Amino acid sequence: MTTTNDSLPHETQDDTDATLPLTAEKCLAILTEWAARYPSARFVVITIAPDGSDAAVLGWGLALPEYVFVNLPEMRMTGRFRTADELRRLLRHSDDDIRLIWVDPEPEPWPDEET
Structure with a gap:
């Protein structure tokens, strides 16, 4: 769908x-x-200091079953991703410990449609 x-x-x-x-x-x-x-789900993107002594909010996102939208003004990044996991993979390339904190339950992605 x-x-x-x-x-x-x-x-x-x-x-x-x-x-x-x-x-x-x-x-x-x-x-x-x-x-x-198909409810949407809100999340916050944070970074945590390596020793765990500090954290900062980088931005926010909104997930639908079809895609994830993210706005990270602290990283000067806005984007649309197929899933939250795709966003996580991109953020893993940073030297920082970046995590998503879900405000609402994470939606299940829609299965890929047969063409």
Whole structure:
């Protein structure tokens, strides 16, 4: 499943199968259902001193089942990643001990779609 605007329904059928445009209320209902089924998860990115005596917040992120978005102003980095693990792999290349602290439960990634 993808969350692009192209994947969301733009029309609906009535009882006679006539095509009707979606109303604002119907769009809201569809997106509310989607948000409930695929909740986002917030996280904070921190760095910890090697001796554990100090820590600092580098930025924040938001994870959806489809991708992870991160904003790390302290590292001058903004990005979109397929999973949180992909972000972790990138951050592992730093000399610092960088970790993600989840505010919400980490979402399960969607399985790769068959093409």
